[in-house]
Structure formats: structure tokens, C-alpha cells
Amino acid sequence: MANLNGFNANDVEPNSSFEPIPAGKYLAAITASGTKPTKSGGGSYLELTFSILDGDYKGRQLWARLNLDNPNATAVKIARGDLSAICRAVNVMQPKDSVDLHNLPLIINVKLKKRADNDELTNEIKGFAPKPAGNTSDTTSTQSQQASGSTPPWKRCGGVG
Numbered sequence: 001m002a003n004l005n006g007f008n009a010n011d012v013e014p015n016s017s018f019e020p021i022p023a024g025k026y027l028a029a030i031t032a033s034g035t036k037p038t039k040s041g042g043g044s045y046l047e048l049t050f051s052i053l054d055g056d057y058k059g060r061q062l063w064a065r066l067n068l069d070n071p072n073a074t075a076v077k078i079a080r081g082d083l084s085a086i087c088r089a090v091n092v093m094q095p096k097d098s099v100d101l102h103n104l105p106l107i108i109n110v111k112l113k114k115r116a117d118n119d120e121l122t123n124e125i126k127g128f129a130p131k132p133a134g135n136t137s138d139t140t141s142t143q144s145q146q147a148s149g150s151t152p153p154w155k156r157c158g159g160v161g
Helices: 073-090 142-148
Strands: 024-037 044-052 060-069 104-115 121-130
Touching: 044 073, 060 073, 060 121, 073 104, 073 121
Parallel strands: none
Antiparallel strands: 024 044, 024 104, 044 060, 104 121
16 A cells, blocks of 8 residues: 555646647657667667647657667667757757757657557657747647648737747
């Protein structure tokens, strides 16, 4: 048994199940990062946590794992290319630490991928781009704009930004 110290579920919003978000482009920022060992122990990867900044999925998190230290040269080449794209997207060309990339808005291209182990759909980040000029962090996501075909809010309200 565990003492729950008077926990009252009426005081806390319940967690909802997290279905994958729709494929598309989203305004996001890296909010956490760290190096972790690979399953095989033969290397390590940089895990980046991206938080979506606006739209219907504001606050949702997605992760990218960059195999920067790996015996597989192809994996390292892909990871270094992704890191370069991230650095260019946030205009930090020579980060000394992954924290240098935190809280800087960029566009992430999210895809849906079927997991091999259970055939469920999951999200995967497949590209990084700079935030469009004049975009603010409280605009709708690019994906939502494409789906609705509507004018982005920053264009409707006189180009705030």
C-alpha cells in the first residue's frame, strides 16, 4: 500500500490518452534535451523534447533522437544532418551545449509511422525549418491552416509580430 496524502482527484485535471497528432507542420520549440546510452551500449544519442507552441495541439510533446555517437556511420550522418537543420532553423550555428537550442521557435515536420512491434501509429519528426518571419507563438499551426484552408490569424489581424 502507498499513502496518497489526501489526494483529491476533483482538484486535478485527468490525463487523456495521447493519440498521435495528425501529420503536418507545427510551430514548436525544444524544451528539454539530454544524452542517453543506446540500447546496445555501443554509443549514445541526443534526445530532444519538442513542445508544440500553438494550435489544437499546443503543449503536446514529441521527441527526436539523434545518434551522434554510434558505430553505424550512416546513423551518425543522418543525426548530424538533423542537428544541422535544427541549428539553422533556430539560427544557432555553433551550439556549445544542447541547452543553447532550447526555447527557440522552429517548424517541425511531423509524420505518422506504423510501429513494427504492434502496428499502432506513432509520430516521427522528419524535418526542421525556420519559423516564418512575422509569425508569433500564438498563431495556429501550419497543419491546421492547411487543413482548414483559412487565412492565418497573424495575417487577419494586421501582421502582428
